[in-house]
Amino acid sequence: MRKIAILGGGAAGLCCACALAQTAGDCTQVTVFEQNDRVGKKLLTTGNGRCNLTNLAAKPDAYPAAVRDFAAPALTRFSPESTIAFFERLSLFTYADDAGRVYPLSNQAAGVLDALRLEAARLGVVFSCESPVTALQPSQNGFVVNDRRFDAVVLAFGGKAAVRDYPGEPLLRQLGLPLTKTAPGLCKLQSADPMLRALKGLRARAALTLLIDGEEAATEQGELQFADGALSGIALMDLSSVYARAAMKKEVQAAVAVDFVPTLPLDALRGVLTDIVRRGQREKCEDLLSGLLVKKLGVALLKRADLRPDAPTKTLTNTQIDALCQVCKNCVFSVTGSGSFRDAQMTVGGLAQQGFDPATLESRQYKNLYAIGELLDVDGPCGGFNLQWAFASARLCAAAIAEKLL
Ligand SMILES: Cc1cc2nc3c(=O)[nH]c(=O)nc-3n(C[C@H](O)[C@H](O)[C@H](O)COP(=O)(O)OP(=O)(O)OC[C@H]3O[C@@H](n4cnc5c(N)ncnc54)[C@H](O)[C@@H]3O)c2cc1C
Known part of the structure; x- marks a missing residue:
């Protein structure tokens, strides 16, 4: 036997x-x-x-x-x-x-x-x-x-x-x-970015790029979720394993660049926002992105672009619209580490x-x-x-x- x-x-x-x-x-x-x-x-x-x-x-x-x-x-x-x-x-x-x-x-x-x-x-x-x-x-x-x-x-x-x-x-x-x-793989990635606290619990569909020492290491498209002190969601979890393998070998500087409007190229987004402003369709800046993104996320992105949510849209300059588009298409969160094995x-x-x-x-x-x-x-x-x-x-x-x- x-x-x-x-x-x-x-x-x-x-x-x-x-x-x-x-x-x-x-x-x-x-x-x-x-x-x-x-x-x-x-x-x-x-x-x-x-x-x-x-x-x-x-x-x-x-x-x-x-x-x-x-x-x-x-x-x-x-x-x-x-x-x-x-x-x-x-x-x-x-x-x-x-x-x-x-x-x-x-x-x-x-x-x-x-x-x-x-x-x-x-x-x-x-x-x-x-x-x-x-x-x-x-x-x-x-x-x-x-x-x-x-x-x-x-x-x-x-x-x-x-x-x-x-x-x-x-x-x-x-x-x-x-x-x-x-x-730990397929887990959260920790970040000290203050924007995370404001957006805790919010989910967004986005295109994500993991940057390791400034170089593109991996990309994913799908759900991103905000937690206090961490980024999460299925697309992010796939990137976390790539980060883990790199960070196991040596100390790395990592970040996740998020494109919150992946369906519109930068020029198209600029055209859309310029048109909304020109036609006076949204009176205040806080409403400018509401046809594209969850309002809370739009407001957080406005602040990141140094724009006041309560400012009238008619005062926006082309440079300010450009800055907002850049933040929407390439919002970079620095990564401080992985989640735990428990998660x-x-x-x-x-x-x-x-x-x-x-x-x-x-x-x-x-x-x-x-x-x-x-x-x-x-x-x-x-x-x-x-x-x-x-x-x-x-x-x-x-x-x-x-x-x-x-
Ligand atoms: C929350 C969660 C959700 C997941 N969802 C999915 C999913 O939907 N799809 C997917 O593809 N993957 C998923 N995974 C990953 C998947 O569960 C694992 O890849 C898979 O279970 C690995 O199988 P395994 O048999 O190698 O290990 P395990 O399933 O972990 O089995 C190992 C077993 O060995 C036993 N053991 C350990 N040490 C000893 C010892 N000394 N003596 C006796 N017994 C011991 C353990 O108790 C355990 O029962 C998920 C993982 C988690 C944590």
């Missing part, structure tokens, strides 16, 4: 258990070690409880350059369509929204967890819950996990995002596995890519030791890309173990 241990009963660990048990048959026992009293707790919180389980665009090119080559074998072999088909075989049916984000038809993350959990149980996977892995030692072509021997071990501890502590890290260090620095959806960094073979996800240091999911130094954008990596890496690893050991 072959014995395989999966350390961590999250999205990746459960998917790997199902895939392994499907191919393994009776001569293999798959055991999932989970520190919590139940498996898959984080999965229940994904996608605001709806679980955005993949994205139709989750191909290697959609992932950051720093992780693309390493993740490509898993993401190519197990595409989003393959993830959807995998779940259909587990009788979990899905739909995709306009942005390619795939959700369960029930719109409930619990349905995704049930599909994995029930399939694993049906196939005879043993769940060892409330069993934190505290010891992991290599032993005779296998490993001893706590006090039990296994022929192969899959590390699926997940990352640091949204967890209280990170119990796997000492074990990984003891084994001498290479770890990169880590930072993050992803870990940037983790087990170093060079320690694992991307074709099998087996350790280059230890035979029969594998790693999958968020624990590895792979992160993707918001919108189903990280669960796609969790599922694709899990299935690649299961296929590699099946080929080698079963």
Whole structure:
């Protein structure tokens, strides 16, 4: 009887258990070690409880350059369509929204967890819950996990995002596995800009450019949200991971440049505002932008351009209109740091890519030791890309173990 241990009963660990048990048959026992009293707790919180389980665009090119080559074998072999088909075989049916984000038809993350959990149980996977892995030692072509021997071990501890502590890290260090620095990804970005307090709670659709040391590092278009002392929202969160990777390497000067009117080029915006002023359509400056932006945001931008909201529009000079247009199209917020791991959806960094073979996800240091999911130094954008990596890496690893050991 072959014995395989999966350390961590999250999205990746459960998917790997199902895939392994499907191919393994009776001569293999798959055991999932989970520190919590139940498996898959984080999965229940994904996608605001709806679980955005993949994205139709989750191909290697959609992932950051720093992780693309390493993740490509898993993401190519197990595409989003393959993830959807995998779940259909587990009788979990899905739909995709306009942005390619795939959700369960029930719109409930619990349905995704049930599909994995029930399939694993049906196939005879043993769940060892409330069993934190505290010891992991290599032993005779296998490993001893706590006090039990296994022929192969899959590390699926997940990352640091949204967890209280990170119990796997000492074990990984003891084994001498290479770890990169880590930072919160898909999170807020902190800024001391006073405009944030005035706009707290407000959301705007905008085009965002992340500037690192004055150079354009990434762009995103979508929702920006203002919080006290921080910028947030889906588009901003994608930029936060790019910032984290840069700031992990060295100290950087970062800023986010916001175009609040992305649908109008600068000249067109100037023409629109000049025309409103010329025709006397808006008497006071505070109403000048009200046909383009939420009024509170328009007033904040006026102040940023050194214009008085209660001033009559007929007194505006061309230079003042120009200054207002510049602020609307290129409002720069300096960034002082990332949000915390507690608020993050992803870990940037983790087990170093060079320690694992991307074709099998087996350790280059230890035979029969594998790693999958968020624990590895792979992160993707918001919108189903990280669960796609969790599922694709899990299935690649299961296929590699099946080929080698079963
Ligand atoms: C709020 C939130 C929303 C998200 N929404 C989405 C989304 O909609 N779509 C998307 O693609 N991604 C989303 N993500 C990211 C996604 O949840 C992760 O990428 C994914 O869960 C990673 O899967 P994993 O199995 O590698 O890790 P996890 O799901 O974190 O699982 C790791 C498991 O290992 C267990 N464990 C850790 N250490 C030990 C130990 N020593 N012994 C035993 N067990 C241990 C943990 O308890 C946990 O159950 C979201 C993340 C958060 C925080």
